[in-house]
Amino acid sequence: xxxxxxxxxxxxxxxxxxxxxxxxxxxxxxxxxxxxxxxxxxxxxxxxxxxxxxxxxxxxxxxxxxxxxxxxxxxxxxxxxxxxxxxxxxxxxxxxxxxxxxxxxxxxxxxxxxxxxxxxxxxxxxxxxxxxxxxxxxxxxxxxxxxxxxxxxxxxxxxxxxxxxxxxxxxxxxxxxxxxxxxxxxxxxxxxxxxxxxxxxxxxxxxxxxxxxxxxxxxxxxxxxxxxxxxxxxxxxxxxxxxxxxxxx
Amino acid sequence: xxxxxxxxxxxxxxxxxxxxxxxxxxxxxxxxxxxxxxxxxxxxxxxxxxxxxxxxxxxxxxxxxxxxxxxxxxxxxxxxxxxxxxxxxxxxxxxxxxxxxxxxxxxxxxxxxxxxxxxxxxxxxxxxxxxxxxxxxxxxxxxxxxxxxxxxxxxxxxxxxxxxxxxxxxxxxxxxxxxxxxxxxxxxxxxxxxxxxxxxxxxxxxxxxxxxxxxxxxxxxxxxxxxxxxxxxxxxxxxxxxxxxxxxxxxxxxxxxxxxxxxxxxxxxxxxxxxxxxxxxxxxxxxxxxxxxxxxxxxxxxxxxxxxxxxxxxxxxxxxxxxxxxxxxxxxxxxxxxxxxxxxxxxxxxxxxxxxxxxxxxxxxxxxxxxxxxxxxxxxxxxxxxxxxxxxxxxxxxxxxxxxxxxxxxxxxxxxxxxxxxxxxxxxxxxxxxxxxxxxxxxxxxxxxxxxxxxxxxxxxxxxxxxxxxxxxxx
Ligand code: SF4
Numbered sequence: 128x129x130x131x132x133x134x135x136x137x138x139x140x141x142x143x144x145x146x147x148x149x150x151x152x153x154x155x156x157x158x159x160x161x162x163x164x165x166x167x168x169x170x171x172x173x174x175x176x177x178x179x180x181x182x183x184x185x186x187x188x189x190x191x192x193x194x195x196x197x198x199x200x201x202x203x204x205x206x207x208x209x210x211x212x213x214x215x216x217x218x219x220x221x222x223x224x225x226x227x228x229x230x231x232x233x234x235x236x237x238x239x240x241x242x243x244x245x246x247x248x249x250x251x252x253x254x255x256x257x258x259x260x261x262x263x264x265x266x267x268x269x270x271x272x273x274x275x276x277x278x279x280x281x282x283x284x285x286x287x288x289x290x291x292x293x294x295x296x297x298x299x300x301x302x303x304x305x306x307x308x309x310x311x312x313x314x315x316x317x318x319x320x321x322x323x324x325x326x327x328x329x330x331x332x333x334x335x336x337x338x339x340x341x342x343x344x345x346x347x348x349x350x351x352x353x354x355x356x357x358x359x360x361x362x363x364x365x366x367x368x369x370x371x372x373x374x375x376x
Numbered sequence: 377x378x379x380x381x382x383x384x385x386x387x388x389x390x391x392x393x394x395x396x397x398x399x400x401x402x403x404x405x406x407x408x409x410x411x412x413x414x415x416x417x418x419x420x421x422x423x424x425x426x427x428x429x430x431x432x433x434x435x436x437x438x439x440x441x442x443x444x445x446x447x448x449x450x451x452x453x454x455x456x457x458x459x460x461x462x463x464x465x466x467x468x469x470x471x472x473x474x475x476x477x478x479x480x481x482x483x484x485x486x487x488x489x490x491x492x493x494x495x496x497x498x499x500x501x502x503x504x505x506x507x508x509x510x511x512x513x514x515x516x517x518x519x520x521x522x523x524x525x526x527x528x529x530x531x532x533x534x535x536x537x538x539x540x541x542x543x544x545x546x547x548x549x550x551x552x553x554x555x556x557x558x559x560x561x562x563x564x565x566x567x568x569x570x571x572x573x574x575x576x577x578x579x580x581x582x583x584x585x586x587x588x589x590x591x592x593x594x595x596x597x598x599x600x601x602x603x604x605x606x607x608x609x610x611x612x613x614x615x616x617x618x619x620x621x622x623x624x625x626x627x628x629x630x631x632x633x634x635x636x637x638x639x640x641x642x643x644x645x646x647x648x649x650x651x652x653x654x655x656x657x658x659x660x661x662x663x664x665x666x667x668x669x670x671x672x673x674x675x676x677x678x679x680x681x682x683x684x685x686x687x688x689x690x691x692x693x694x695x696x697x698x699x700x701x702x703x704x705x706x707x708x709x710x711x712x713x714x715x716x717x718x719x720x721x722x723x724x725x726x727x728x729x730x731x732x733x734x735x736x737x738x739x740x741x742x743x744x745x746x747x748x749x750x751x752x753x754x755x756x757x758x759x760x761x762x763x764x765x766x767x768x769x770x771x772x773x774x775x776x777x778x779x780x781x782x783x784x785x786x787x788x789x790x791x792x793x794x795x796x797x798x799x800x801x802x803x804x805x806x807x808x809x810x811x812x813x814x815x816x817x818x819x820x821x822x823x824x825x826x827x828x829x830x831x832x833x834x835x836x837x838x839x840x841x842x843x844x845x846x847x848x849x850x851x
Contacts, residue, residue: 134838136786140799140831146838162842168786173779175740177762177771181783188787264741293408297699301739308737309821310394314703315739316826344826 130158130240131196133189135203136168137336145336148363149202149237152252156245166192169209174216176303186213190226198244199234202359204266205335210234211270236266237359238275238334253284254364258356259291259328261298261319261342263335276334276358283361289326293318300341316345324351334358378466378497379726381526382710386733393704399528399536403705406535410696413641414747421637431634432751434627435687438619439678445588445621446669452591458653458665462618466496466672473498473580473613474505476666480611482507482577486569488595488602489513490582491530491690492617492670494712495725498580499524510572512601514565518542521549528706528714531639531692536705569601579605579662583616584689585631586667589624592652593667596632598645606651612662618674619686625650631689634749638691673725681760685720687750694744694754700737709734716744716754723761732770735761778818796839799831 130153134146150160170185190213193199201207211234213227241247260276267273280288299305299315319342323331331346331353333339343355382389393399418424438445450460463469477485485507487493502509511520515534519525522545527533534542539556546552546561550568554560581602583593593614595602606612622628628650636642654661677686695701695715706714711722711731719734735758744754765771771779785791806814812828822828834840 136792139792139796139838141829143832143836143838143841147841150842162839164839165789167789167792170786173783173786175759175762176775176779177759177764177766178779178783179763179766181779182786184783184787188789192789264739264743268742268746295411295697295743296702297739297741297743299699299739301741304736304739306818306822308390309824310390311700311703311737312739312821313825314394315699318703340828341826344822344828347827348825 128158128198128245129161129196130198130200131161131163131193133166133169133193133199133201133206133234134162135201135206135336137340138202141340142336142357145202145357145359148357148359149200152241152250152359152363153200156241156247156250158245161196163192163196169206171206171209172302174209174212175301176307179216183216186216186227187223190223190230193230193233194226196233198240199230200237200240201234202237202357203335203337204236204239204263204270204272205337207234207236207239208265208269236270236272236275236334238279238362239270239272241362242275242278248278249282250279250362252282252362252364253286253366254330254361255285256330257287257289257328258330258332258361259289259323259326260294261291261323261331261333261338262294263333263338264297266334276332279358279362280332283364286361289328291326292322294322298338298342300337302337305341312341316341320345320349320351323353328353330354330356330361332356332358332361377494377499377524377526377712379495379711379713379722380730381712382707384710386708386710386737389708389710390704390737393708396536396705398538398541399705399707400703402536402538404702406532407696407702410641414638414693414696415641417637417641417643420643421633427630427634428749428751430630431689431749432687434622434630435689435750438621438623438627439683439686442619442621442678445623446618449586449588449591449621449667452589453653453665453667454591456591456653456655458591458667460667460669462669462671463496464671466670469496469615469668469670469672470498470501472668473615473666474501476611476613477502477507477578478505480577482611484572484576485509485578485580486512486572486576486605486609487516487580488582488597488605489516489533490580490615491527491712492582493580493615494527495672496615496670498615510569510576512569512572512605513597514562514599514601517565517569518545521545526707527712529692529695530690530713530715530717531695536707573604573608576605576609578611578613579607579609580613580615581606583614583620583667584635585628586616586621587623587625587628587650588621590650590652592650594622594628594632595647595649595651596635596645597647597649598640598642600647603647603649603651606649607661610662611664611666612651613666613668615668615670618669618671619678620689631750635689635691638693638747638749677721677724682720682724682757684752685717685724685757687752688717688721689750690717691749693747693749697743697747698738699741699743700739704737709737716758717752720752720754720757720761728765728768728770732765735765796837797834800833803830
């Protein structure tokens, strides 16, 4: 099965190891990897700020970049949720609406793809540790994907998951929200960090790098040693030793 | 009170909110308990998603046929000997009510909770006219006694106060001498209010839904003050937003179910009443009934891109799950309608001049959209507002420049390639030990509260890794 990777601009700029982990897992599961090089960003930063026309440029670039792909898989529920908005955004546009629908229909978040398309819940990963999971708002509410990360994490050998209090509350990232309204965002991420610390977990896992950079950055500023891992890294993990004291990202 | 509760800048209001630890504790714990209660009341109903769809369809159908139902309502109210008045503006609405009261030479007015009477500045108008007006909803009464402190929630107006603060208000203003136990405080207020009900000449209530085919109004309350306000005084004036109407009792039942469960996590509230003009031979109830239907900007929203906002049944659930409301509290919105629905309708009713920040005060987490019992896509409506505000050039020139640049960068593989190449070296000047410590103003807020690592070196990037692999495998 040929899978086109949409690495997302955050992974490109900040955390290549997440992209690498995703490729390694997918290849282990028998996928053939393709990387359309003209991809950039889903357009969410400008779209959510109200700059519709400017974001359409980014969106069109993505539609074209993945035009020949069978499946598009990204390590981000948020960016895929943005792809899923494209048909609404291009509604009534004779040149782009159909293409937007096609892209939506073949796009999956990483864990969603493994569980729902490949039909796999045990990827053979092992990671010794106590972890908690942050649900990203866009993945759970906009993409509507609540279960697949947990289905996969359940089969990671050695991993114990701690429930997170108020897990439905946003971490305060919200893309440009965190720079436009930093005072409010800070209080949100601070409360989220406290809930994470209260679980006693050594590792924080999520399927969105935006949230992880936000929460991880706050935890690190507070001098907390909780290790941040994208779920692709967890599912790619084979060596069983992770202890408190690992550094952020 | 008018729509606007605080004329200061949004940033000043937020700073106040964020600094008010009393309020934040009160709001946080109210949210936590309301959320759990709502969830269990919703699940108890069976397929909640289907109920939401039914609620959405009822609201959309009614809005699509609003003139028909309003006409039917008016006909039925008049047939029963009641009066109905359509007010185009808030001034028309409050003057009509004042005139009715002045004509009767009435002085003593009791009121039950109603957000739309806040919107039309009714209290102010009636007090100017020399009336003694008493809010009888416990929360509203506390706020009135606290020198008209503005409401901070559309269902629980005094949500921002804890019981000690309430005790303080009662002690200072009403010579209350007991402790802060909620039972004692409520009993005390009830005693004062009972007397007011008996003396009142006119009772003013809101209206959760008007029932078109009955010519009646539906009140949903927990304290019973609404019913006393409507039933004891000789004259009952009810005030409703133009859109708050249902065709028949059958639709009312669906919406009341959604409303009670979403608002307070109850199957039904303590009092659900349907009332209107008294029929001949009724032994109780008011002698005179007026229904004031307030437009005040609503017909401009009708049929616009914000039409769905009119589906709102004012349950407050979106406030109860909003993480921004949680931290800044209701007053920071500067409007009698706070929270997500407030951020959508306040700019529509009050304009962008005063409220252009509200649509941006959201991380777009969509918790509101998810919880809304009538499926208003609240976070999408916030994005629509943002688009309008951008179109009207109301965002700063610096931001516009940055966003235009971002738009170009994020759509150009070549420019983005350059960014990947230069991001790391460029960030070196701003970094210490691999962490960004300085930077453009844009990221000051971010790095003030969080660590941020430097972007990766191009040779360590994901794309470089893919290229290298390709080279190795000889493809
Ligand atoms: S927008 Fe929806 S959730 Fe919010 S108050 Fe109105 S009906 Fe309730």
